[in-house]
């Protein structure tokens with residue numbers, strides 16, 4: 001019988017469908033097979049900095065959560081222990097509280113920590129590991145932009161939601177002969193836009209990896225109009241921008257204390273304004289926003305998240321701290337956490353882009 005441990009669990013960064021399925025898999029296998037005990041840490045790393053944000057996490061707590069969206073532990077994308085933001089009077093100050101986080105883990109008598117998150121959460125996990133904390137990671141994000149793993153859970157559900165939105169927008173676009181721009185999440189990676197754009201039959205797909213030229217999009221829209229189809233669907237990533245232009249930003253990194261990364265948004269409006277200078281057709285912009293992250297996970301995401309939750313316990317058993325679980329060629333494997341710092345991008349000369357182009361889809365290049 002392997003040694004029973006006391007493990008902390010936190011979910012960090014933006015939530016995504018499948019987090020609860022992962023927590024359930026982790027706690028169920030951990031309890032049944034290893035006799036581990038779990039401590040739920042609330043609101044990501046915030047739960048290791050602020051008081052009263054930890055609680056026992058038992059199998060009973062995981063009953064019925066498999067199909068639920070979000071995370072029962074809560075999350076935060078402004079709780080980086082290395083630049084933690086505190087309110088001092090009427091201003092915010094950022095401090096490194098990583099030593100206090102290590103002390104807190106000792107107080108909680110944790111034998112190890114399971115950190116579930118995207119690039120931010122996992123690179124923080126790696127830095128804490130370098131300071132001596134025993135940490136293992138599980139990758140998650142709807143953006144699918146993490147190196148080291150072939151897929152993150154959350155992506156499949158988001159792709160379904162965006163595809164359905166594109167399907168629905170087709171009928172209204174066609175009835176009104178409109179150009180519909182659909183702004184899609186993904187930060188600086190275009191995976192979600194590319195795959196849902198393909199699945200949803202977009203005519204134009206604009207990605208962060210391929211800066212667009214307005215003239216090229218206009219040419220495509222005009223070509224469609226002469227074929228007596230005067231509506232068009234443009235799937236545009238929130239991180240897309242015109243050649244020579246800049247990212248559309250809602251908050252700069254320095255505008256949100258503790259966040260450390262830029263908040264994107266508005267690329268659809270930027271593109272619509274540029275197009276309006278060239279075409280007569282009516283243009284509408286749809287920003288799908290957090291709908292893309294909400295609600296119940298798909299079956300595929302439930303399975304992948306369950307595999308990650310169960311699989312990470314093999315890393316713990318084997319003493320593979322400072323590693324994360326990953327999917328590679330269909331197998332669950334261990335990958336160094338340092339890998340998660342590298343971000344993955346759509347390959348503009350890869351199969352998907354090449355085939356899409358060969359079918360007549362414009363990428364605005």
Ligand SMILES: Nc1ncnc2c1ncn2[C@@H]1O[C@H](COP(=O)(O)OP(=O)(O)OP(=O)(O)O)[C@@H](O)[C@H]1O
Pocket residue numbers: 012013014015076077078079080117118119120121122123124140141142143258259260261341
């Ligand atoms: N590449 C990075 N390296 C180090 N720290 C980061 C990085 N990206 C974000 N962070 C920090 O990690 C915290 C969480 O970041 P973020 O909101 O990006 O979450 P995440 O775990 O990457 O999940 P996701 O990006 O999928 O929402 C933030 O406080 C941010 O300061």
Ligand SMILES: O=P(O)(O)OC[C@H]1O[C@](O)(CO)[C@@H](O)[C@@H]1O
Pocket residue numbers: 014077118141142143185186187238263264293
């Ligand atoms: O939930 P927030 O803070 O608005 O962050 C939105 C960002 O998080 C994600 O949904 C997931 O990383 C990105 O696609 C998006 O840019």
Ligand SMILES: [Mg+2]
Pocket residue numbers: 013118119120121
């Ligand atoms: Mg991130």
